[in-house]
Amino acid sequence: MSARRHPSEERLLAFAAGTLSAPEAVVVATHLALRPRTRTWTHLAQAVGGSVLDDLEPTPLDNGAFASVLDRLEAAVPDEAREAVRAPAADHALPAPLRGFDLSPWRWAGPGVHVRDVLGPRDGDCRVILLRIAPGQSAPRHTHAGVELTCVIEGAYATDDGVFEPGDFEEADPSVLHQPRVVSRAPCLCVAALDGQIVLPGRLGKLLAPFVRL
Amino acid sequence: MRSPPPRDCGALIARIAQAQDRDAFAEVFDYYAPRVKTLLVKSGSPPAAAEELAQEAMLTVWRKAASYDPARASAAAWIFTIARNLRSDALRRGSSALHAFDATFGAEAPAQPDAILSGAQDGACVRAAMRSLNPDQAQAIEMAFYQEQTHSQISQALGVPLGTVKARIRFGMMKLKAFIEREMRGAE
Numbered sequence: 001m002s003a004r005r006h007p008s009e010e011r012l013l014a015f016a017a018g019t020l021s022a023p024e025a026v027v028v029a030t031h032l033a034l035r036p037r038t039r040t041w042t043h044l045a046q047a048v049g050g051s052v053l054d055d056l057e058p059t060p061l062d063n064g065a066f067a068s069v070l071d072r073l074e075a076a077v078p079d080e081a082r083e084a085v086r087a088p089a090a091d092h093a094l095p096a097p098l099r100g101f102d103l104s105p106w107r108w109a110g111p112g113v114h115v116r117d118v119l120g121p122r123d124g125d126c127r128v129i130l131l132r133i134a135p136g137q138s139a140p141r142h143t144h145a146g147v148e149l150t151c152v153i154e155g156a157y158a159t160d161d162g163v164f165e166p167g168d169f170e171e172a173d174p175s176v177l178h179q180p181r182v183v184s185r186a187p188c189l190c191v192a193a194l195d196g197q198i199v200l201p202g203r204l205g206k207l208l209a210p211f212v213r214l
Numbered sequence: 215m216r217s218p219p220p221r222d223c224g225a226l227i228a229r230i231a232q233a234q235d236r237d238a239f240a241e242v243f244d245y246y247a248p249r250v251k252t253l254l255v256k257s258g259s260p261p262a263a264a265e266e267l268a269q270e271a272m273l274t275v276w277r278k279a280a281s282y283d284p285a286r287a288s289a290a291a292w293i294f295t296i297a298r299n300l301r302s303d304a305l306r307r308g309s310s311a312l313h314a315f316d317a318t319f320g321a322e323a324p325a326q327p328d329a330i331l332s333g334a335q336d337g338a339c340v341r342a343a344m345r346s347l348n349p350d351q352a353q354a355i356e357m358a359f360y361q362e363q364t365h366s367q368i369s370q371a372l373g374v375p376l377g378t379v380k381a382r383i384r385f386g387m388m389k390l391k392a393f394i395e396r397e398m399r400g401a402e
Contacts, residue, residue, distance in 0.1 A: 010358075010365060010383040017359045018298035043287070044391055049298065050290030051340045052359045058248030059255060062265055066243055069269050070236070073276055 005168040006038050007031060007149075016045030021123035023193040027149040027169070029097035030191050034151070034167035094130075095153060098191065103130070112137030118191070126195040133157070133188045138181040148172040148194055155188030157181060223289035224282070231279035239276055242289075247272050250297045256360035257301060267304060271297045288337040294359075343393040351386030354379050 007015070007028050014020045015028045032039050104117040112134035121128050133139055135155075150170045157164050157180040164170055164180070182188040223245075229238035250271045254264035274296045282292050344352055357368045365383070369376040 008380070008384065009387040010380045013355065013358050013383055013387060014365070018302045019358065022302075040391070041387065044387065044394070046291045046295055047288060047335075047337075047340045048344065048355060048390065049294035049359050050288045050292070051337060051344055052356050053246070053249050053253055053294045053297075054290045054337065054341070056249045056252040056256070059251040059264075061247050061251060061268060065247065065265070065269055066240065069243070069272050069276075072269075072273055073239075 005164065005170070006035065007169050007171070009041060011171075012038070012041040013045045013048075016042045016049060021126055021193075022121035023123055023126045023128045024149055026097060026101075026118065026121045026128050027151050027191055027193045030095050030153065031151045031167060031169040033095040033097050034153070035169075094191075101128075106132070110139075113139060124195075126193060128191060128193055131188075131190045131192055133180075133182045133190075135182050135185055135187060138179050148192055150190050150192045153189045153191060155182060155184035155186050157188050157190075158183045224284035227275070227279050227282045227289055227292075228284075230276060231282070239272075242275060242293075243272050246275075246290075246293050250293065253294075253297055253360055254301060259301070259304075263304065267297070267300050270300055274300065284335060286335065288335050288340070290337055291335075339394060339397055340390075342397070343390045346393050347386050347389055351382045351389065354382035355386045355390075358383060 011020070011024075011028065015025055020028065032042060098118060101121070102119045104119060106114040106116045109115045109131075114132045115129050118128035118130060130153075131139070133155075139157075148171075150164075150172070152164050152166050152168050154166055156166075159170075159180050161170075163183060223242060226235075226238040226242050229235035230242070247268050251264050251268040254267050255261060259267060271293065275293060278296070282289070287295075344355075347355070353372070354368060357371070358365070365379045366376050369379045372379065
Protein backbone atom coordinates (compact mmCIF):
# COMPACT_ATOMS: atom_id res chain seq x y z
CA MET A 1 0.00 0.00 0.00
CA SER A 2 1.41 3.35 -0.92
CA ALA A 3 1.65 6.02 1.75
CA ARG A 4 -0.78 8.91 1.69
CA ARG A 5 0.74 12.16 0.56
CA HIS A 6 -1.69 14.58 2.14
CA PRO A 7 -2.62 15.26 5.76
CA SER A 8 -5.23 12.98 7.30
CA GLU A 9 -8.82 14.23 7.40
CA GLU A 10 -8.62 14.56 11.18
CA ARG A 11 -5.49 16.69 10.92
CA LEU A 12 -7.13 18.92 8.30
CA LEU A 13 -10.14 19.30 10.57
CA ALA A 14 -7.87 20.31 13.45
CA PHE A 15 -6.13 22.78 11.12
CA ALA A 16 -9.45 24.36 10.17
CA ALA A 17 -10.61 24.32 13.79
CA GLY A 18 -7.43 26.12 14.82
CA THR A 19 -6.33 23.47 17.29
CA LEU A 20 -3.09 22.39 15.60
CA SER A 21 0.06 23.81 17.14
CA ALA A 22 1.56 26.73 15.19
CA PRO A 23 4.49 24.64 13.81
CA GLU A 24 2.15 21.90 12.57
CA ALA A 25 -0.19 24.49 11.08
CA VAL A 26 2.70 26.04 9.12
CA VAL A 27 3.53 22.72 7.45
CA VAL A 28 -0.12 21.92 6.70
CA ALA A 29 -0.61 25.44 5.26
CA THR A 30 2.44 24.96 3.02
CA HIS A 31 0.90 21.75 1.69
CA LEU A 32 -2.41 23.56 1.07
CA ALA A 33 -0.60 26.34 -0.80
CA LEU A 34 1.08 23.82 -3.08
CA ARG A 35 -1.88 21.45 -3.42
CA PRO A 36 -5.04 23.51 -3.83
CA ARG A 37 -7.13 20.35 -4.22
CA THR A 38 -6.64 19.44 -0.57
CA ARG A 39 -8.36 22.74 0.29
CA THR A 40 -11.65 21.03 -0.43
CA TRP A 41 -11.25 19.46 3.01
CA THR A 42 -10.40 22.67 4.80
CA HIS A 43 -13.29 24.47 3.09
CA LEU A 44 -15.55 21.69 4.24
CA ALA A 45 -14.15 21.83 7.77
CA GLN A 46 -14.53 25.62 7.95
CA ALA A 47 -18.12 25.29 6.73
CA VAL A 48 -18.73 22.76 9.49
CA GLY A 49 -17.17 25.24 11.93
CA GLY A 50 -19.76 27.77 10.78
CA SER A 51 -22.57 25.30 11.30
CA VAL A 52 -21.25 24.42 14.78
CA LEU A 53 -21.18 28.14 15.57
CA ASP A 54 -24.76 28.60 14.35
CA ASP A 55 -25.93 25.74 16.56
CA LEU A 56 -24.35 26.96 19.80
CA GLU A 57 -26.51 28.30 22.60
CA PRO A 58 -25.88 32.05 22.88
CA THR A 59 -24.04 33.40 25.94
CA PRO A 60 -25.15 37.00 26.62
CA LEU A 61 -22.40 39.57 26.40
CA ASP A 62 -21.80 42.09 29.17
CA ASN A 63 -24.15 45.04 29.41
CA GLY A 64 -22.95 47.77 27.15
CA ALA A 65 -20.82 45.47 25.01
CA PHE A 66 -22.38 46.66 21.77
CA ALA A 67 -21.95 50.32 22.73
CA SER A 68 -18.35 49.67 23.67
CA VAL A 69 -17.68 48.03 20.31
CA LEU A 70 -19.39 50.91 18.49
CA ASP A 71 -17.09 53.33 20.32
CA ARG A 72 -14.11 51.38 19.20
CA LEU A 73 -15.33 51.33 15.59
CA GLU A 74 -14.58 55.05 15.49
CA ALA A 75 -10.99 54.28 16.27
CA ALA A 76 -10.80 51.17 14.12
CA VAL A 77 -8.17 51.71 11.47
CA PRO A 78 -9.49 50.84 8.01
CA ASP A 79 -7.99 47.69 6.58
CA GLU A 80 -6.04 49.32 3.74
CA ALA A 81 -4.16 51.56 6.15
CA ARG A 82 -3.22 48.56 8.24
CA GLU A 83 -1.89 46.68 5.23
CA ALA A 84 0.41 49.58 4.45
CA VAL A 85 2.07 49.59 7.85
CA ARG A 86 2.64 45.84 7.88
CA ALA A 87 6.31 44.95 7.72
CA PRO A 88 7.49 43.94 4.25
CA ALA A 89 7.54 40.21 3.65
CA ALA A 90 10.78 38.48 4.47
CA ASP A 91 13.21 38.34 1.60
CA HIS A 92 12.76 34.82 0.29
CA ALA A 93 10.69 33.12 -2.38
CA LEU A 94 9.00 30.41 -0.35
CA PRO A 95 5.35 29.34 -0.54
CA ALA A 96 2.98 32.01 0.82
CA PRO A 97 2.43 30.54 4.30
CA LEU A 98 6.19 30.75 5.00
CA ARG A 99 6.69 34.28 3.70
CA GLY A 100 5.68 36.03 6.88
CA PHE A 101 8.52 34.50 8.88
CA ASP A 102 12.17 35.39 9.24
CA LEU A 103 14.72 32.66 8.70
CA SER A 104 17.95 31.86 10.49
CA PRO A 105 21.11 31.43 8.37
CA TRP A 106 21.70 27.97 6.92
CA ARG A 107 23.81 25.68 9.05
CA TRP A 108 25.53 22.41 8.20
CA ALA A 109 23.81 19.32 9.54
CA GLY A 110 25.72 16.47 7.98
CA PRO A 111 27.16 15.63 4.54
CA GLY A 112 25.07 17.41 1.91
CA VAL A 113 22.48 18.47 4.48
CA HIS A 114 21.76 22.04 5.57
CA VAL A 115 19.04 23.34 7.85
CA ARG A 116 17.70 26.74 8.80
CA ASP A 117 15.05 27.71 11.32
CA VAL A 118 11.75 29.29 10.42
CA LEU A 119 11.60 31.80 13.25
CA GLY A 120 8.34 32.37 15.04
CA PRO A 121 6.08 29.32 15.07
CA ARG A 122 6.93 27.38 18.21
CA ASP A 123 5.04 25.28 20.66
CA GLY A 124 7.12 23.96 23.53
CA ASP A 125 9.87 21.92 21.86
CA CYS A 126 8.04 21.83 18.55
CA ARG A 127 9.41 24.10 15.86
CA VAL A 128 9.74 24.55 12.12
CA ILE A 129 12.87 24.07 10.04
CA LEU A 130 13.75 24.10 6.38
CA LEU A 131 15.92 21.22 5.23
CA ARG A 132 18.01 21.32 2.07
CA ILE A 133 19.53 18.05 0.98
CA ALA A 134 21.87 17.68 -1.99
CA PRO A 135 21.02 15.39 -4.94
CA GLY A 136 21.82 11.76 -4.24
CA GLN A 137 22.28 12.47 -0.55
CA SER A 138 20.40 10.86 2.24
CA ALA A 139 19.30 12.58 5.36
CA PRO A 140 20.97 10.93 8.32
CA ARG A 141 19.06 7.79 9.31
CA HIS A 142 16.92 8.75 12.22
CA THR A 143 14.08 7.86 14.46
CA HIS A 144 11.67 10.44 15.79
CA ALA A 145 11.33 11.73 19.28
CA GLY A 146 8.02 13.33 18.38
CA VAL A 147 5.72 13.74 15.43
CA GLU A 148 7.42 14.99 12.34
CA LEU A 149 5.42 16.56 9.57
CA THR A 150 7.20 17.21 6.32
CA CYS A 151 6.14 18.94 3.13
CA VAL A 152 8.35 18.95 0.03
CA ILE A 153 8.80 22.42 -1.49
CA GLU A 154 11.30 21.68 -4.27
CA GLY A 155 12.99 18.56 -5.58
CA ALA A 156 12.02 15.07 -4.49
CA TYR A 157 13.04 12.40 -2.02
CA ALA A 158 12.30 8.72 -1.77
CA THR A 159 11.69 6.49 1.23
CA ASP A 160 10.50 2.90 1.53
CA ASP A 161 7.03 4.35 0.91
CA GLY A 162 7.91 5.77 -2.50
CA VAL A 163 8.78 9.14 -3.98
CA PHE A 164 7.69 12.43 -2.39
CA GLU A 165 7.44 15.44 -4.70
CA PRO A 166 6.64 19.16 -4.24
CA GLY A 167 3.44 19.53 -2.26
CA ASP A 168 3.60 15.98 -0.91
CA PHE A 169 3.03 15.77 2.82
CA GLU A 170 4.44 13.10 5.06
CA GLU A 171 3.61 12.25 8.60
CA ALA A 172 6.48 10.27 10.10
CA ASP A 173 5.72 7.19 12.12
CA PRO A 174 7.72 7.30 15.35
CA SER A 175 8.36 3.56 15.22
CA VAL A 176 9.96 3.64 11.78
CA LEU A 177 13.59 4.22 10.96
CA HIS A 178 13.52 6.94 8.40
CA GLN A 179 16.12 7.63 5.78
CA PRO A 180 14.85 9.77 2.93
CA ARG A 181 17.16 9.90 -0.10
CA VAL A 182 17.07 12.77 -2.58
CA VAL A 183 16.19 11.54 -6.07
CA SER A 184 15.83 14.87 -7.88
CA ARG A 185 18.62 16.46 -9.92
CA ALA A 186 18.32 19.66 -7.91
CA PRO A 187 18.60 19.79 -4.13
CA CYS A 188 15.48 18.87 -2.23
CA LEU A 189 13.98 21.61 -0.06
CA CYS A 190 11.47 20.62 2.61
CA VAL A 191 9.69 22.30 5.48
CA ALA A 192 9.28 20.21 8.61
CA ALA A 193 7.74 20.50 12.05
CA LEU A 194 9.94 18.75 14.58
CA ASP A 195 9.00 17.92 18.12
CA GLY A 196 12.14 17.60 20.17
CA GLN A 197 15.44 16.43 18.78
CA ILE A 198 15.72 13.88 16.02
CA VAL A 199 17.50 10.80 17.33
CA LEU A 200 20.30 9.57 15.13
CA PRO A 201 20.86 5.88 15.81
CA GLY A 202 24.11 3.94 15.61
CA ARG A 203 27.71 4.99 15.41
CA LEU A 204 27.15 7.86 13.01
CA GLY A 205 24.60 9.24 15.41
CA LYS A 206 27.05 9.05 18.29
CA LEU A 207 29.72 10.71 16.15
CA LEU A 208 27.48 13.49 14.88
CA ALA A 209 25.43 14.09 18.00
CA PRO A 210 27.84 16.62 19.54
CA PHE A 211 28.00 18.63 16.32
CA VAL A 212 24.69 18.37 14.59
CA ARG A 213 21.84 20.46 15.77
CA LEU A 214 18.71 19.90 13.76
CA MET B 215 -36.17 29.06 21.78
CA ARG B 216 -33.18 29.71 19.63
CA SER B 217 -33.42 32.41 17.05
CA PRO B 218 -32.60 31.41 13.50
CA PRO B 219 -29.54 32.99 11.87
CA PRO B 220 -30.19 36.30 10.13
CA ARG B 221 -31.76 35.39 6.81
CA ASP B 222 -29.06 36.75 4.59
CA CYS B 223 -26.07 37.41 6.73
CA GLY B 224 -23.86 37.73 3.66
CA ALA B 225 -25.93 40.72 2.51
CA LEU B 226 -25.61 42.31 5.96
CA ILE B 227 -21.83 41.98 5.76
CA ALA B 228 -21.89 43.51 2.28
CA ARG B 229 -23.81 46.51 3.67
CA ILE B 230 -21.17 46.92 6.37
CA ALA B 231 -18.44 46.86 3.73
CA GLN B 232 -20.14 49.23 1.29
CA ALA B 233 -21.91 51.71 3.55
CA GLN B 234 -20.50 51.20 7.05
CA ASP B 235 -24.10 50.30 7.85
CA ARG B 236 -24.45 50.17 11.64
CA ASP B 237 -27.92 48.64 11.60
CA ALA B 238 -26.59 45.73 9.56
CA PHE B 239 -23.68 45.45 11.97
CA ALA B 240 -26.08 45.42 14.95
CA GLU B 241 -27.95 42.45 13.44
CA VAL B 242 -24.77 40.47 12.86
CA PHE B 243 -23.57 41.40 16.35
CA ASP B 244 -26.80 40.37 18.08
CA TYR B 245 -26.75 36.95 16.53
CA TYR B 246 -23.07 36.06 16.37
CA ALA B 247 -21.35 37.83 19.29
CA PRO B 248 -23.13 35.64 21.91
CA ARG B 249 -22.37 32.48 19.91
CA VAL B 250 -18.71 33.39 19.48
CA LYS B 251 -18.60 33.91 23.24
CA THR B 252 -20.03 30.42 23.79
CA LEU B 253 -17.51 28.95 21.36
CA LEU B 254 -14.66 30.58 23.28
CA VAL B 255 -15.98 29.51 26.69
CA LYS B 256 -16.36 25.95 25.43
CA SER B 257 -12.77 26.18 24.15
CA GLY B 258 -11.57 26.91 27.65
CA SER B 259 -11.32 30.71 27.67
CA PRO B 260 -12.16 32.29 31.05
CA PRO B 261 -15.41 34.30 30.76
CA ALA B 262 -13.67 37.69 30.82
CA ALA B 263 -11.31 36.65 28.02
CA ALA B 264 -14.20 35.15 26.04
CA GLU B 265 -16.10 38.46 26.36
CA GLU B 266 -13.09 40.43 25.22
CA LEU B 267 -12.37 38.12 22.26
CA ALA B 268 -16.04 38.05 21.20
CA GLN B 269 -16.02 41.86 21.07
CA GLU B 270 -12.71 41.80 19.24
CA ALA B 271 -14.14 39.30 16.72
CA MET B 272 -17.03 41.67 15.99
CA LEU B 273 -14.61 44.57 15.48
CA THR B 274 -12.75 42.36 13.02
CA VAL B 275 -16.02 41.60 11.21
CA TRP B 276 -16.50 45.36 10.80
CA ARG B 277 -12.94 46.01 9.67
CA LYS B 278 -12.64 43.07 7.32
CA ALA B 279 -16.16 43.09 5.90
CA ALA B 280 -14.80 44.05 2.48
CA SER B 281 -12.72 40.88 2.30
CA TYR B 282 -15.72 38.59 2.84
CA ASP B 283 -16.57 36.69 -0.35
CA PRO B 284 -19.96 34.94 -0.16
CA ALA B 285 -18.97 32.74 -3.10
CA ARG B 286 -16.32 31.09 -0.94
CA ALA B 287 -17.80 30.65 2.49
CA SER B 288 -20.96 31.08 4.49
CA ALA B 289 -21.00 34.10 6.79
CA ALA B 290 -20.98 31.69 9.74
CA ALA B 291 -17.83 29.94 8.46
CA TRP B 292 -16.14 33.30 7.90
CA ILE B 293 -17.00 34.56 11.39
CA PHE B 294 -15.97 31.21 12.85
CA THR B 295 -12.56 31.59 11.18
CA ILE B 296 -12.15 35.12 12.57
CA ALA B 297 -12.93 33.89 16.09
CA ARG B 298 -10.64 30.92 15.68
CA ASN B 299 -7.73 33.12 14.58
CA LEU B 300 -8.20 35.48 17.51
CA ARG B 301 -8.31 32.50 19.85
CA SER B 302 -5.10 30.99 18.54
CA ASP B 303 -3.37 34.39 18.61
CA ALA B 304 -4.36 34.76 22.23
CA LEU B 305 -3.10 31.29 23.07
CA ARG B 306 0.21 31.27 21.31
CA ARG B 307 2.49 33.55 19.49
CA GLY B 308 3.79 32.74 16.06
CA SER B 309 0.51 31.79 14.47
CA SER B 310 -0.70 35.20 13.33
CA ALA B 311 1.59 35.29 10.29
CA LEU B 312 -0.36 32.34 8.96
CA HIS B 313 -3.77 33.92 9.06
CA ALA B 314 -3.18 36.29 6.19
CA PHE B 315 -2.94 33.14 4.12
CA ASP B 316 -5.77 30.96 5.29
CA ALA B 317 -8.36 33.63 6.12
CA THR B 318 -8.68 34.22 2.38
CA PHE B 319 -10.05 30.69 1.99
CA GLY B 320 -7.57 30.23 -0.82
CA ALA B 321 -8.94 33.23 -2.70
CA GLU B 322 -5.66 33.55 -4.56
CA ALA B 323 -6.21 30.22 -6.29
CA PRO B 324 -8.18 30.27 -9.53
CA ALA B 325 -11.83 29.62 -8.82
CA GLN B 326 -12.83 26.28 -10.26
CA PRO B 327 -16.11 24.45 -10.22
CA ASP B 328 -16.08 22.58 -6.96
CA ALA B 329 -19.14 20.98 -5.46
CA ILE B 330 -17.72 21.29 -1.96
CA LEU B 331 -16.96 24.96 -2.39
CA SER B 332 -20.48 25.73 -3.60
CA GLY B 333 -22.00 23.47 -0.97
CA ALA B 334 -19.88 24.91 1.82
CA GLN B 335 -21.23 28.42 1.23
CA ASP B 336 -24.71 27.05 1.79
CA GLY B 337 -25.19 26.86 5.53
CA ALA B 338 -28.43 24.88 5.25
CA CYS B 339 -26.75 22.19 3.14
CA VAL B 340 -23.89 21.85 5.62
CA ARG B 341 -26.31 21.54 8.53
CA ALA B 342 -28.30 18.90 6.70
CA ALA B 343 -25.03 17.05 6.04
CA MET B 344 -24.17 17.20 9.75
CA ARG B 345 -27.57 15.72 10.59
CA SER B 346 -26.86 12.80 8.24
CA LEU B 347 -23.96 11.65 10.45
CA ASN B 348 -24.40 9.14 13.19
CA PRO B 349 -24.35 10.83 16.64
CA ASP B 350 -20.86 9.56 17.53
CA GLN B 351 -19.35 11.01 14.37
CA ALA B 352 -21.16 14.32 14.74
CA GLN B 353 -20.09 14.61 18.37
CA ALA B 354 -16.41 13.90 17.62
CA ILE B 355 -16.40 16.47 14.82
CA GLU B 356 -18.19 19.12 16.88
CA MET B 357 -15.83 18.63 19.78
CA ALA B 358 -12.85 19.12 17.50
CA PHE B 359 -14.03 22.72 17.08
CA TYR B 360 -14.17 23.78 20.66
CA GLN B 361 -11.83 21.50 22.49
CA GLU B 362 -8.53 23.27 22.76
CA GLN B 363 -5.77 20.91 21.76
CA THR B 364 -6.02 17.69 19.99
CA HIS B 365 -7.98 14.58 19.62
CA SER B 366 -6.40 12.95 22.65
CA GLN B 367 -8.38 15.32 24.88
CA ILE B 368 -11.56 14.41 23.04
CA SER B 369 -10.61 10.78 23.53
CA GLN B 370 -10.28 11.36 27.29
CA ALA B 371 -13.49 13.35 27.53
CA LEU B 372 -15.48 10.67 25.70
CA GLY B 373 -13.68 7.75 27.32
CA VAL B 374 -12.97 6.06 23.99
CA PRO B 375 -9.58 5.20 22.47
CA LEU B 376 -7.77 7.85 20.41
CA GLY B 377 -7.93 5.68 17.30
CA THR B 378 -11.72 5.54 17.62
CA VAL B 379 -11.95 9.33 17.81
CA LYS B 380 -9.77 9.69 14.72
CA ALA B 381 -11.80 7.11 12.84
CA ARG B 382 -15.08 8.82 13.76
CA ILE B 383 -13.74 12.15 12.55
CA ARG B 384 -12.30 10.66 9.38
CA PHE B 385 -15.40 8.73 8.36
CA GLY B 386 -17.64 11.57 9.44
CA MET B 387 -15.72 14.01 7.22
CA MET B 388 -15.88 11.61 4.28
CA LYS B 389 -19.60 11.23 4.78
CA LEU B 390 -20.07 15.01 4.90
CA LYS B 391 -18.10 15.41 1.70
CA ALA B 392 -20.08 12.70 -0.07
CA PHE B 393 -23.38 14.15 1.14
CA ILE B 394 -22.58 17.67 -0.06
CA GLU B 395 -21.22 16.47 -3.40
CA ARG B 396 -24.36 14.42 -3.99
CA GLU B 397 -26.67 17.28 -3.03
CA MET B 398 -24.82 19.80 -5.17
CA ARG B 399 -24.87 17.49 -8.17
CA GLY B 400 -28.60 17.14 -7.66
CA ALA B 401 -28.93 20.92 -7.77
CA GLU B 402 -27.30 21.24 -11.18
